[in-house]
Amino acid sequence: MLTERQLLILQVIIDDFIESAHPVGSRVISKKGNIPYSAATIRNEMADLEEMGYLEKTHTSSGRIPSEKGYRYYVDYVIAPTLKKTNLHIMKHIVQDGFLEMEQVVQKAAEILSDITNYTSIILGPEIFNTKLKQLQIIPLSHRSAVAILITDAGHVEHRTFTVPAQMQASDLEKMINILNSRLQGVPMLRLQHVLHSEIMALLNKYVNDVEIAYDYLSSVFFSDQPVKLYIGGKSNILMQPEFNNVEKIRSFYSMMENEDEVADLIKSSQNGIKVTIGNENKLEAIKDLSLITASYDIGENQMGTIALIGPTRMEYRKVITLMNALSEEMTQALHHWYQDKE
Amino acid sequence: MLTERQLLILQVIIDDFIESAHPVGSRVISKKGNIPYSAATIRNEMADLEEMGYLEKTHTSSGRIPSEKGYRYYVDYVIAPTLKKTNLHIMKHIVQDGFLEMEQVVQKAAEILSDITNYTSIILGPEIFNTKLKQLQIIPLSHRSAVAILITDAGHVEHRTFTVPAQMQASDLEKMINILNSRLQGVPMLRLQHVLHSEIMALLNKYVNDVEIAYDYLSSVFFSDQPVKLYIGGKSNILMQPEFNNVEKIRSFYSMMENEDEVADLIKSSQNGIKVTIGNENKLEAIKDLSLITASYDIGENQMGTIALIGPTRMEYRKVITLMNALSEEMTQALHHWYQDKE
DNA sequence: GTTAGCACTCACATCCCTTGAGTGCTAATT
DNA sequence: AATTAGCACTCAAGGGATGTGAGTGCTAAC
Structure with missing residues (x-):
C-alpha cells in the first residue's frame, strides 16, 4: 500500500518525532543523510501520507506528527519484522x-x-493459578485471636489474622487445624475453597461442634479476595x-x-x-x-x-x-x- | 507583643487565605462582620504586622499573605490553646x-x-520495639530451599524464602529448627540477633556440623534490615x-x-x-x-x-x-x- | 517525476495598553 | 490621639496588535 519512499519518510518522521517531540517539517527531513529528495518532494509525499491517515498536522502550517494509525503501522510493519531475539541479560x-x-x-x-x-x-x-498448598498453619496468639498462614509450593506466604469466635472451643480449633492440614496439603490454591466445602465439611462435622460457624470463619479467613x-x-x-x-x-x-x-x-x-x-x-x-x-x-x-x-x-x-x-x-x-x- | 486588634486581623487574614489561596486586601477584611474598622485602619495594622514579619506581600500593591512566621504564630498561640479533646470516632x-x-x-x-x-x-x-517472637517456623519447600516464618505476639508475620546451602545437611537443618524454636520463643524481636549469637550458637555447636555457615545463613535470613x-x-x-x-x-x-x-x-x-x-x-x-x-x-x-x-x-x-x-x-x-x- | 519558487498560514513571542484590586500617605474627622 | 476618607501610585493580569519564522500547498520550470 505504501511505496518504498513513503515508508521511508514515515519512518524518518516517526523516529524524529519520538526523539524530539516536535512536529517534523519537510526541510529537516530532506537534509537527513539517507534522504536524497528535496523538501518539495517530501512535502508531496507527506500530503499523501496525511491523506492516508498516517500523519497529522497540529495546525495548517505546522510540520507533521505521526497519527495513531501511523504509530500502529510503524509498530506492526516496521518494527515487528525486524525484531530479533536478543539476549540482554538485564536481570x-x-x-x-x-x-x-x-x-x-x-x-x-x-x-x-x-x-x-x-x-x-x-x-x-504472578497469579496463583497453578500453585498448590504446601502447608497450612494456624497459630493462636491468644484465646481470642490467631493467625493463619498459608504457604504455597512456590514459596509464597499469605497470612491473615483473625478473631476466634467466642462460641468456638479451643479444642475444636485444634481439631480443625489438624484435619485441615492433613487434607488440604497439595491441593491447588484455586481449588481450596471447593475442596474445603465438598470434602472436609463432612469430616469436620464429626469432630467439631458448630460446623456452620467454623465454615463461615474459614471462608472469611482464606478466601477474602486477595487484592x-x-x-x-x-x-x-x-x-x-x-x-x-x-x-x-x-x-x-x-x-x-x-x-x-x-x-x-x-x-x-x-x-x-x-x-x-x-x-x-x-x-x-x-x-x-x-x-x-x-x-x-x-x-x-x-x-x-x-x-x-x-x-x-x-x-x-x-x-x-x-x-x-x-x-x-x-x-x-x-x-x-x-x-x-x-x- | 501583638495587640488584640492585630491578632484579630492576623487571624482573619490567615483564615481567609487558607480558604481562598488569594492575597487578602484591606477592603475585604473591613467588610467582614466581626471587623468594625475601616479599610484604612486595617491597612495601617497590616503594615505593622508586615514589619513584624507576620505578613508578606506578593508584590508592592498586592494584598497580604501570611508569612511562615505568621503561620507559626497562628499555630502556636491561636490554635493550640483552643484545642479541646474531641471524640470523633473517625475509625x-x-x-x-x-x-x-x-x-x-x-x-x-x-x-x-x-x-x-x-x-x-x-x-x-508501628515499629517492632516491644514485640516478642511468638513462633518461628521453617518450612522446607524442596531440598534446596525453604521459607522461614516469624510470627510476633502482635500477630505480625514476616517471611523470607532462602536457599539452603549445599553444605548443609537436611538433618542439621531440622535439628537447628528445633533448637531455635525452643530457645527463641518469647524473645523480644530486637534482641533476637543478640540471643542468637550469645546463647544459641554454643548449643548449636553440639548438634550441627558447620556452625559458621549456619550462623551466616540465619543472620542473613532473619536480620536483613526490613525496609x-x-x-x-x-x-x-x-x-x-x-x-x-x-x-x-x-x-x-x-x-x-x-x-x-x-x-x-x-x-x-x-x-x-x-x-x-x-x-x-x-x-x-x-x-x-x-x-x-x-x-x-x-x-x-x-x-x-x-x-x-x-x-x-x-x-x-x-x-x-x-x-x-x-x-x-x-x-x-x-x-x-x-x-x-x-x- | 522532481524540484525551485513564492504566496500564504499560523503558533508563538513581544510589546503596549487598559483595568482593577490593592497599597501608602496625608489631611480631615471624631 | 486614634480613626477614617481621599487620592496618587503600583503592579499583575488580561487583551489586542504586530512581527517573526517555520512550515505548508501550489504552480511552473527542469
Missing part, C-alpha cells in the same frame, strides 16, 4: 542472588524496566516527558494509578507475547493519549503475570519492545528456576 | 471489624485521613491544591515520595504529640514550601509509629490538628486492644 545480577524472594525479583524487575526506559512500569505479580499485587516502578518518570506539561493530565494519570484494581484490569492481558496499545485504542480515559505495552511472562502451561509499560504515544517502541521481550523471557526463566527448585 | 467502623489485621488498620487510617483532609497522608507502621513500612494515602490529593500548578513542583514532590527511606526519616518524630513543621522549617528541599504535621501513636511505654500529613503551608491547621489528635488517640486505642487480646 543477570538479580537472579544470581539466591536470597531474593520471588516478589523481590518482580519488584526489582519493575524498577529496572522503568530506570532503563524512563517510562512507568507496572508488573502484575492483586502490583509492582509499580518509576511513577514519577513519566513527569519527565514533555507531553506531561499540564497539571490536568498529571492529575488524571496519578488518579488512575492510585486505583490498583483499575490498573490491574487494564494490563491483564489474556494473550501471550507483546501487545501494544496506542492512544485511543486504550479503553481507559486517563491514558487515551498514552501508549501501553504489555508482555506476559509465564511458567509452563499457564500464564502467570504481566509486565506493562506506560509512556507517551511518542514512545521508543523499538527499544521498549526489544527490552520487554528480553525481560519477559528472563523473568520466565528465573521463575522456572524457582519452580524447579521446589520440586 | 469507629474499622476497629469494630475484628477481621482486620493491624497493617490493614493502619492502611485504612491513612486512606481515611487523606480522604477527609484532601492532603497526602503518610503513616509509618520500613510506609502507608501512603491520597498521593494525588495534593495535586488538587492550587499551589501545585507547575510541573516542577509536582515532579520534585513525587520524586521525594518515591524515596521511602527519605520519607520515613522525614516523619520519624522522636517526641510525642503533634508537631507542625512549616515551610522552610522542613529540612527536605522538596517540601520547603509545604507544611508537614506529624503525630505519634504509641502503645504503652514505647513510641510505635507516626502519622503524618503533607499539604501546602496554607493548610487547614485547626481542622487537621484536631483530626490527627483524634486519630492518633484512636489508633493507640485500637492497637492497645490488639495487644491486650494477645496477652
Whole structure:
C-alpha cells in the first residue's frame, strides 16, 4: 500500500518525532543523510501520507506528527519484522542472588524496566493459578485471636489474622487445624475453597461442634479476595516527558494509578507475547493519549503475570519492545528456576 | 507583643487565605462582620504586622499573605490553646471489624485521613520495639530451599524464602529448627540477633556440623534490615491544591515520595504529640514550601509509629490538628486492644 | 517525476495598553 | 490621639496588535 519512499519518510518522521517531540517539517527531513529528495518532494509525499491517515498536522502550517494509525503501522510493519531475539541479560545480577524472594525479583524487575526506559512500569505479580498448598498453619496468639498462614509450593506466604469466635472451643480449633492440614496439603490454591466445602465439611462435622460457624470463619479467613499485587516502578518518570506539561493530565494519570484494581484490569492481558496499545485504542480515559505495552511472562502451561509499560504515544517502541521481550523471557526463566527448585 | 486588634486581623487574614489561596486586601477584611474598622485602619495594622514579619506581600500593591512566621504564630498561640479533646470516632467502623489485621488498620487510617483532609497522608507502621517472637517456623519447600516464618505476639508475620546451602545437611537443618524454636520463643524481636549469637550458637555447636555457615545463613535470613513500612494515602490529593500548578513542583514532590527511606526519616518524630513543621522549617528541599504535621501513636511505654500529613503551608491547621489528635488517640486505642487480646 | 519558487498560514513571542484590586500617605474627622 | 476618607501610585493580569519564522500547498520550470 505504501511505496518504498513513503515508508521511508514515515519512518524518518516517526523516529524524529519520538526523539524530539516536535512536529517534523519537510526541510529537516530532506537534509537527513539517507534522504536524497528535496523538501518539495517530501512535502508531496507527506500530503499523501496525511491523506492516508498516517500523519497529522497540529495546525495548517505546522510540520507533521505521526497519527495513531501511523504509530500502529510503524509498530506492526516496521518494527515487528525486524525484531530479533536478543539476549540482554538485564536481570543477570538479580537472579544470581539466591536470597531474593520471588516478589523481590518482580519488584526489582519493575524498577529496572522503568530506570532503563524512563517510562512507568507496572508488573502484575504472578497469579496463583497453578500453585498448590504446601502447608497450612494456624497459630493462636491468644484465646481470642490467631493467625493463619498459608504457604504455597512456590514459596509464597499469605497470612491473615483473625478473631476466634467466642462460641468456638479451643479444642475444636485444634481439631480443625489438624484435619485441615492433613487434607488440604497439595491441593491447588484455586481449588481450596471447593475442596474445603465438598470434602472436609463432612469430616469436620464429626469432630467439631458448630460446623456452620467454623465454615463461615474459614471462608472469611482464606478466601477474602486477595487484592492483586502490583509492582509499580518509576511513577514519577513519566513527569519527565514533555507531553506531561499540564497539571490536568498529571492529575488524571496519578488518579488512575492510585486505583490498583483499575490498573490491574487494564494490563491483564489474556494473550501471550507483546501487545501494544496506542492512544485511543486504550479503553481507559486517563491514558487515551498514552501508549501501553504489555508482555506476559509465564511458567509452563499457564500464564502467570504481566509486565506493562506506560509512556507517551511518542514512545521508543523499538527499544521498549526489544527490552520487554528480553525481560519477559528472563523473568520466565528465573521463575522456572524457582519452580524447579521446589520440586 | 501583638495587640488584640492585630491578632484579630492576623487571624482573619490567615483564615481567609487558607480558604481562598488569594492575597487578602484591606477592603475585604473591613467588610467582614466581626471587623468594625475601616479599610484604612486595617491597612495601617497590616503594615505593622508586615514589619513584624507576620505578613508578606506578593508584590508592592498586592494584598497580604501570611508569612511562615505568621503561620507559626497562628499555630502556636491561636490554635493550640483552643484545642479541646474531641471524640470523633473517625475509625469507629474499622476497629469494630475484628477481621482486620493491624497493617490493614493502619492502611485504612491513612486512606481515611487523606480522604477527609484532601492532603497526602503518610503513616509509618508501628515499629517492632516491644514485640516478642511468638513462633518461628521453617518450612522446607524442596531440598534446596525453604521459607522461614516469624510470627510476633502482635500477630505480625514476616517471611523470607532462602536457599539452603549445599553444605548443609537436611538433618542439621531440622535439628537447628528445633533448637531455635525452643530457645527463641518469647524473645523480644530486637534482641533476637543478640540471643542468637550469645546463647544459641554454643548449643548449636553440639548438634550441627558447620556452625559458621549456619550462623551466616540465619543472620542473613532473619536480620536483613526490613525496609520500613510506609502507608501512603491520597498521593494525588495534593495535586488538587492550587499551589501545585507547575510541573516542577509536582515532579520534585513525587520524586521525594518515591524515596521511602527519605520519607520515613522525614516523619520519624522522636517526641510525642503533634508537631507542625512549616515551610522552610522542613529540612527536605522538596517540601520547603509545604507544611508537614506529624503525630505519634504509641502503645504503652514505647513510641510505635507516626502519622503524618503533607499539604501546602496554607493548610487547614485547626481542622487537621484536631483530626490527627483524634486519630492518633484512636489508633493507640485500637492497637492497645490488639495487644491486650494477645496477652 | 522532481524540484525551485513564492504566496500564504499560523503558533508563538513581544510589546503596549487598559483595568482593577490593592497599597501608602496625608489631611480631615471624631 | 486614634480613626477614617481621599487620592496618587503600583503592579499583575488580561487583551489586542504586530512581527517573526517555520512550515505548508501550489504552480511552473527542469
